[in-house]
Ligand code: IPE
Ligand code: IPE
């Protein structure tokens with residue numbers, strides 16, 4: 001791939017694990033398990049092409065309403081994957097971070113995450129944000145409550161931004177959603193204001209290297225205007 005116009009920050013709504021499994025007559029958790037391989041692929045490709053920030057929507061505030069068995073299965077898988085992958089991610093220079101109401105996560109999962117974040121905190125090659133128990137509205141409400149508790153009287157867009165979960169991250173350049181749904185589902189509501197959107201019918205467990213590269217190539221062809229005028233382009 002040409003090295004031009006690589007998105008600096010990619011955010012992904014990893015959807016379609018359940019349908020992937022259903023189509024094969026498998027239980028939903030198999031879809032989540034195979035979907036984890038797609039996560040490995042997008043991390044690897046991000047490192048190769050020079051994406052600096054990757055935010056993965058892994059579990060939403062609304063996903064808590066799923067059957068207890070699925071929720072527990074996902075939490076267990078998350079813990080297992082972090083434990084299995086953290087050493088190699090660390091070697092590759094990946095810094096693991098989380099956004100969301102993570103205090104809602106089971107204590108053992110939170111412990112595993114903290115260990116991974118601590119181990120990888122000085123890495124700078126790729127910032128990997130896991131959105132867990134994450135909701136865009138919850139993030140905005142949490143920010144507002146912090147602003148109130150600090151007694152701040154006035155705020156503007158730039159100062160508001162510092163109260164978000166990851167103020168150090170630039171806003172996403174590219175949002176990818178797999179599995180055909182064309183909605184945001186309460187992801188990064190504030191941050192996506194000028195993000196390029198890419199939707200594909202491919203289900204998350206099938207979203208591997210080539211599909212990701214296709215999305216990045218599509219992004220490279222876009223003209224971003226941010227409400228302004230770009231000379232020589234219409
Ligand atoms: C995405 O796949 C993974 C999570 C939301 C945790 P889904 O589980 O939503 O799969 P579908 O949408 O039911 O196919
Ligand atoms: C969005 O997918 C959340 C994650 C990918 C973690 P959902 O499957 O929860 O979204 P809806 O229910 O189709 O909007």
Ligand code: MG
Pocket residue numbers: 015016017
């Ligand atoms: Mg879904």
